[in-house]
Amino acid sequence: MTAATAAPYSCSKRFGSYPCCHRQWRHPGHCRFVHGYSREFTCWFRAHRLDANGFVVDFSSLRPLAEQLAEQFDHTVLINADDPLLVQWQALHNLEALDLRVMANVGMEGSAAWVWERANRLLADRDSGRSCCWKVEARENEKNAACFEALPAWFTAEGHSTSQPAL
Numbered sequence: 001m002t003a004a005t006a007a008p009y010s011c012s013k014r015f016g017s018y019p020c021c022h023r024q025w026r027h028p029g030h031c032r033f034v035h036g037y038s039r040e041f042t043c044w045f046r047a048h049r050l051d052a053n054g055f056v057v058d059f060s061s062l063r064p065l066a067e068q069l070a071e072q073f074d075h076t077v078l079i080n081a082d083d084p085l086l087v088q089w090q091a092l093h094n095l096e097a098l099d100l101r102v103m104a105n106v107g108m109e110g111s112a113a114w115v116w117e118r119a120n121r122l123l124a125d126r127d128s129g130r131s132c133c134w135k136v137e138a139r140e141n142e143k144n145a146a147c148f149e150a151l152p153a154w155f156t157a158e159g160h161s162t163s164q165p166a167l
Contacts (some may be wrong), residue, residue, distance in 0.1 A: 007046040007132075009054040009154075014113075016040030016139075018073035022106040025083045036078055037140035039108075040093055045123075046155075047131040051068050057123070057131055068118050075099060078106040108146035112138035120152045129154055 021036030029055035047056040077098040079089045093100035132155040139145040
């Protein structure tokens with residue numbers, strides 16, 4: 001972290017667990033089959049200064065993010081947008097046999113990036129650059145997790161958004 005992006009305060013919030021399943025159709029092994037986990041996400045937040053309540057992020061203000069996570073991951077089937085069986089998955093969804101969510105990357109890495117984007121969209125709209133989500137861990141079980149870590153371009157040293165976020 002450079003002096004231009006330094007922010008002295010941080011906190012984290014865990015979301016989950018969201019039972020869902022996915023498949024990695026390109027994988028040569030067993031991951032190409034539909035399998036499921038109860039996913040959990042931990043978001044790390046950073047702020048240049050604390051809010052009026054003395055918080056990095058007021059956790060109760062993250063309810064819209066929790067609702068988005070439940071909508072995306074709770075009892076859903078996650079399929080990559082380029083899955084060769086996408087038409088069949090969509091047909092099963094239309095028959096109400098499953099609750100389909102199509103993503104660019106259904107793996108833990110892609111899911112962590114998806115959550116990071118939505119967390120920062122919420123914060124950019126609400127905090128005008130004072131706080132951001134700088135890291136998301138997507139956990140599929142007690143042994144395996146993946147992280148996405150980045151500062152959004154709009155998170156400036158002064159803590160003021162200089163433009164609309166490019167998320």
